[in-house]
Amino acid sequence: MSVTWVDEPLRAPDSGAEAAAEQRQDKLTKPPGALGRLEALAVQLAGLQGRQRPRIENVRICVFAGDHGVAARGVSAFPAEVTTEMVRNFARGGAAISVLARHHVADLMVVNLGTLGDTSGMEGVTNLQLGPGTADFTISAAMTHDQLAASLQAGRDAVRQADLFIGGEMGIGNTTAATAIAAALLGQPAAELVGPGTGLKREGVQRKTEIIEQGLRLHSPATDRPLEVLRCLGGFEIAALTGALLRCGQLGVPVLVDGFISAVAALVATRIKPDLKPWLIHSHRSAEPGHRAVLATLEAEPLLDLGMRLGEGSGAAVALPLLQQACILHDRMATFAEAAVSEQNRQDADDPAPGTAGVPPAKRSQE
DSSP states (O other), X not given: OOOGGGGSOXXXXXXXXXXXXXXXXXXXXXOTTTTTHHHHHHHHHHHHHTSSSOOOOSEEEEEEEEOOGGGGGXXXXXXXXXXXXHHHHHHHTOSHHHHHXXXXXXXXXXXXXXXXXXXXXXXXXXXXXXXXXXXXXXXXXXXXXXXXXXXXXXXXXXXXXXXXXXXXXXXTTHXXXXXXXXXXXXXXXXXXXXXXXXXXXXXXXXHHHHHHHHHHHHTGGGTTOHHHHHHHHOOHHHHHHHHHHHHHHHHTOOEEEOSHHHHHHHHHHXXXXXXXXXXXXXXXXXXXXXXXXXXXXXXXXXXXXXXOOOOTTHHHHHHHHHHHXXXXXXXXSOBHHHHXXXXXXXXXXXXXXXXXXXXXXXXXXXX
16 A cells, blocks of 8 residues: 555645734734734634634544554553453543533544454444554564555545544553654653653653663664654554644644644654644643653644643643634624724834734733
């Protein structure tokens, strides 16, 4: 199976729509920058959606699942069976992302790419079963070339035209895989990035670090090739997320990125296509230590910092109302002219530089 589609060009944000949205922000009944990042989000979404008044109504959420061979090395506090059990929980509506998707009236898709347990009879699950999880990356590459291509394709196929896309993941052992990918691409020691994942104690974190270092030594020749890093150290679900993000950029669908695992997929995707970055809005800062390093490299400032580390796309779903409210305020607030309110004296005000609506200088007054 070919992966040449990943080289297809990405859409560029609409600078005209962005400029028109910024002009509208300047006319709304508030001091410039008074709504902070909500203003910047509205302007950014206008450029991504190609309309002066963006909206977040049609939201697509895709959760990708897969097991990891490295989980047999004791890198998680939970057994591998939990992946299959959680896929069932997603489909039945009992997981956090299922509850939030239902609350937001979002379209939720669950894709099992390959687990140790059988999910073929589960209603509401797209079952691809590329294998019983990946291989142990301390012994061989985690995926074959065909498995990588199929995982990327699964992510591509999951994307539809929507106002916003959220990708989630499930896979016992996937913080180990994500940390290994991040360490390889960032050139940092695993010890600086590794975290407790599902709740490991100090000894478990140390063992996890040593196992990641083993994998990094085995696959060190691949570190300058992002897709090969993904194949050697990653997981089916991380590869599917990577494919989905690239496809969103190709179709022009804004992405609300979840936590650590999703950010690592974004890191891989942006190494392949650096111009994907404008399409990614980062929802929250995970409690996983490696997430901070990945966010710094992506030059991303997440919207929330709630100490979350669940995955599934749950952090993004929690942040979703912020984007919706940014759009509603941008669309429904009256302008000074409409409300017959006197505008700010421009000679006495600090005019924001072009493109900085919602990011006011500290000295700009709101009085």
